[in-house]
Amino acid sequence: DIQMTQSPSSLSASVGDRVTITCRASQSISSYLNWYQQKPGKAPNLLIHTASSLQSGAPSRFSGSGSGTDFTLSISSLQPEDFATYYCQRNDTIAFSFGPGTKVDV
Amino acid sequence: EVQLVESGGGLVKPGGSLRLSCAGSGFTFSNAWMNWVRQAPGKGLEWVGRIKSKPDGGTTDYAAPVKGRFTISRDDSQKTVYLQMNSLRTEDTAVYYCATGGYFHDYWGQGTLVTVS
Helix, strand or coil, X not given: CCCEEEXXXXXXXXXXXXXXXXXEECCCCCCCEEEEEECCCCCCEEEEECCCEECCCCCCCEEEEEECCEEEEEECCCCHHHCCXXXXXXXXXXXXXXXXXXXXXX | CCEEEEECCEEECCCCCEEEXXXXXXXXXXXXXXXXXXXXXXXXXXXXXXXXXXXXXXXEEECCCCCCCEEEEEECCCCEEEEEECCCCHHHCEEEEEEECCCCCCCECCCEEEEEC
16 A cells, blocks of 8 residues: 655744645556645645646645655745645545645744 | 535544545536545544546545445435445544545535544
8 A cells, every 4th residue: 555654743843934845655556646734723735736837716826746755845935824734635546545644823 | 616515524433334425616516536535633634535527537546544334425416425434443533524625625624523433
């Protein structure tokens, strides 16, 4: 079974910072990788699908890149509303497992 | 506006059963692939399973931890997807979300809490 890991597990940043989160698959998943943002007590929100496609309505400061086993989510200039937990998700097979999450706090 | 509303959560004893519902509106429900995703308290997200639209075969897929115990079904006339959960275990305690989408989940409900204790 393909395992998903994320690094770091948490990070502290300031408004205006550029933030990069990494997601790694234990085997190649091509570009079948999504990114979600989740705030406490709320449902997740899709940011990026298929590794680099910005979901409609997601702010353009979010971008995704990568293929194969290594992927990144970048936030170009962190805004107050971006403090949240971010999850990657593989969707290359029928088992759409998530990474363990990266918490971004102040 | 797309809306997904889950219901049916609650407290159940280990070994018991529960059926969750998710009612959709604001989109063509019959064409949508529907998923269930759960989140244990203080933990990360776990994909539970999905059901394809009937035009795409209506088949179901499940994550290993729930296969054989959970069943997803749909009633397109009621625009509702169901999650039948049997032989519940304490580790099934979680907020259960329904979400649309075949390969990425673009709309989510607010979630319903299932406590197995």
